[in-house]
Amino acid sequence: MAQRDPYEVLGVPRDSSADEIKSAYRRLARKYHPDVNPGDQSAEEKFKEIGSAYSVLSDADKRAKFDRFGTTEDSPQDPFFGGQGAGFNDLFEMFFGGAAGGGRRQQRMGRDGGDIEIQLDLSLQDVLNGVQREVTIERLTECDACGGKGGEGGAPPVACQTCHGSGMVSQVRDTFIGRMQTSAPCTTCRGQGWTIKDPCKKCAGQGVAPEQSRVLITIPAGVENGNTLQIPGQGHDGMAGGSPGNLYAHLRVKRDKRFERDGQTLYAAVDATFAQAALGHSVSFEGVVEPHEVEIPAGTQPGTQIAIKNAGLPPLHGGRRGDLILQVNVVVPTKLNDTQVKLLQEFAEVSGEDAPKGESRGLLGGLFGKKK
Template sequence: MADFYELLGVSRGASADEIKKAYRKRARELHPDANPDDAEAEAQFKEVARAYQVLSDDQQRQRYDQFGEAGVGGGQSGEDMFGGGLGDIFDAFFSGGGGARQRGPSGPPRGQDLEIVADLTLEQAVFGDQVSVDLKLPVRCDDCDGSGAGEGTKPVSCSDCGGSGQVQRVRQSLLGQMVTASSCGRCGGVGEVIATPCSACRGQGRVTVDKTYQVDVPAGVDTGSTLRLTGRGAAGPRRGGNGDLYVHLRVAPHERYERDGNDIVTDVGISIAQASLGTSLTLETLDGDEALVVPAGTQPGREFVLRQRGVPNLHGRGRGDLIARIRVDVPTRLTDDEVALLISYAEGRGEVVGNGKEGLFSRIKSAFS
């Protein structure tokens, strides 16, 4: 992967606001909705998102500046190579005692990210709307306020790690005495254990409930668009942070309109007489009724474009167009008088009609001779 600063187009001394502005610009340019079926743009979009994730976090940015991707999980980091991290290496060489630095507990884990699909009508996708999504998810337990401890009790310090959340191991190497640290297995790195679990959540600090969220859907979305609701995912155990909720959108087919990018296409049926002589119609659009003048001699498949009556641009300004495509409907049932008129019309133009056999047309023609 390229340098994170180069991916965003900023200098290494860029401020947080400069990084945010650069990310938004690059994300708009590379977003999959703006580059359909472009695998390279999608890959770059993911790289830019990863770069922003790291550089927008002060601690991760500092590690990246020092160690590159290895310092933020992009490869084997200093902590992976040396167990307790580079700080423990310095302690081992210069502290005289070969001891590792004491660290605070890593804390309870963050909750899971969740996904759900929300169904929309075409009108909701075009104009935006607020929709409800229902799901089951873990939330913080009210009985213990997320601590996991039973009524009248509280978590106690873990005896295995002494409340640090880490256990240390000393080993001898060619370089001397080395100290490595890892997450405590008994408390899971939290530094505390539950002696008397809460009866409602069984010590987890969270319970699963039915939840309804109101989701603001912006104008211009389409099937495949995804909305991220930060902090609306599952609650972490023992007061751990919440994950995120990803809402995948699915737009139902419309009985009259078909979407083509930001344009909307609709078929308008007219008769042979209307196509030949012209007509004026009232066209129903998503914005209301519009007058449509069809000139004489209009051929099937001709398209009339109504500007700015389509789908709003999700990542910019303006709207697509509404395209009214003419369809000439040929009658399948005719009265005797209508058949006679068509035969007379065809003869006047020197056209051959019928199937060439004695049948309805010939019998009607004889009747009017």
């Protein structure tokens, strides 16, 4: 939408003072206000345009921006006078979600129940197999004395006498731009549109009362850290026919130091001695729930990855498990006895290497008595 020059709209020169702009705006707003021109579409358009122009020129930053760039990209988002030039009635719609003084929200008496949120800690085993958890939560549950109606003896809510069920009251005020109709939430019913005439003594008219409640939650296999389960209808009960809220369980999968997870794939490290890596061997690795025999082929290099099929985690909605990827960590011994040193030196010699001296252990270590 092309923005009209706000100076032109208000009919003021570019070097006008803030006061001059304000008085021009007041004069025009009074003239074109919809209450003064009922049913006049063009007056309403004009009124909106005036509001929009004033929102630019009354704001020093926006005015400066317009002076420099000939436009203010901010004005369409302005909550009070949008780019469309919202009038005062639109303003109330924005705040209260209905027409000013309107009756969109009074159809139903009573109240929906709120949601409850909890957190559940899970292990990788839980993720692998799925798990059931029984949790105890404090829920607002229907009051048995009034059957959730809120009134003594089960009397239901009645339409508020002050606002006749709309939840809003309107006032006509005289303002500097003329007579204006404004709306505000009804204070008698706090905007609900209904009241409880004779509140139930047990629940004080709330229709619900807190109660410890046990809920069995089934967590499917394959969930991820940060997933949220929705358990419909297990939140707080509503009152007077309102629907219950939901229970939301936020899942936190505890980190298992031995594994890194990437979706259904698990990564872990498996140790092999130098001899096992060189000669080949079968080593045992404890998976998430079951042991695995891992075949380490002769000549395995450090960092080699060995995949164990179907030893990872299942997908969320069932299916084949992912893989477990083991990275071989060749362990270099940190302590050697004399025999081991001797054998390794012989090994080096027959391999055609210069025999390593064994700086801090073995020969020199023996000479200087450093051995433990």
